[in-house]
Amino acid sequence: MNDTTPTVRTAAPPRMTRQRAAVADALGDTDEFRSAQQLHELLRARGDAVGLATVYRTLQALADGGDVDVLRSEDGESLYRRCARREHHHHLVCRSCGRAVEIDGPTVEQWAASVGAAHGFADIEHTVELWGTCSTCRATDDRLVE
Amino acid sequence: MNDTTPTVRTAAPPRMTRQRAAVADALGDTDEFRSAQQLHELLRARGDAVGLATVYRTLQALADGGDVDVLRSEDGESLYRRCARREHHHHLVCRSCGRAVEIDGPTVEQWAASVGAAHGFADIEHTVELWGTCSTCRATDDRLVE
DNA sequence: CTTGAGTTGACAACCGTTCTCAACTTCCTG
DNA sequence: CAGGAAGTTGAGAACGGTTGTCAACTCAAG
Secondary structure (H helix, E strand, C coil), rough: CCCCCEEEEEEECCCCCCCHHHHHHHHHHCCCEEEEEHHHHHHHCCCCCCHHHHHHHHHHHHHHHCCEEEECCCCCEEEEECCCCCCCCCCCCCCCCCCCEEEECHHHHHHHCCCCCCCHHHHHHHHEEEEEEEEHHHHHCCCCCC | CCCCCCCCCCCCCCCCHHHHHHHHHHHHCCCCCCCCHHHHHHHHHHHHCCCCHHHHHHHHHHHHHHCCCCEECCCCCEEECCCCCCCCEEEEEEEECCCEEECHHHHHHHHHHHHHHHHHCCCEEEEEEEEEEHHHHHHHHHCCCC
């Protein structure tokens, strides 16, 4: 509250830490959607453990910054993945292994907007995700779920 | 395990109870998506209270039977509503009041199927929900969320 | 009315996620 | 390179929605 404060500090400056690097790194490895808990476990197994709370915090920060994509699994768990492009897109996700393909849906975008407008709704957002079983999982039958 | 058992009893016969009727009735009233907890509260306020666990069980049974539609709110809560048609359809839901409009997406259905096939995925399912703010809520500005 | 199988409800247990806060780093400054 | 303010961490508690438990209860068939 004293006037030694230089200028208006809009937001906290981010800081590089081992933990943040570890989480980012773990995400860089796969093209599969992973839950916070899976990543936490993966890091622990790998040798550079990170607190679960930190994993959650970091993922949230990355998601807010648009660096990772988040989606909800069919049973409500949040899944994260680092996508190639930052622009809006959807996913075709394997419900067995989490592997995902980025897909566009120009048609869907338009459709969503027009349907919304037609019914007098504003600020339209849409959730569009495709779930399936990828060829590898079908061949292997080596499911994560049973 | 004795052979007095008449025939193969495939499933348990359902039974009509005050509770089941109450839940079904509460759902019949609105065209808005409601959470289990909201319904539980609504029933309590209305005078014919039903245990929370029972509300959950009943909603699940109704959903399994295809009598009500379920969807996940943006923060992961399950929302239920009795829809006019039993066929597959999507929703345009007001994120303020839960009011919903049933919509078709023939284009989307095809698109989903073809995209899935193109990437070698099988058993394709799709999640398509539209969120917006309905005209009434926009006018009233009487949001449930703040 | 009897009776037994489905049903209920208060409460504990679960599970993913967020909060708390003291101890610890990072990084700016002198 | 030391000093220190401020961001960051992590173990564990708390949270909120949902499901499991199990003795008491109540439909509905006989």
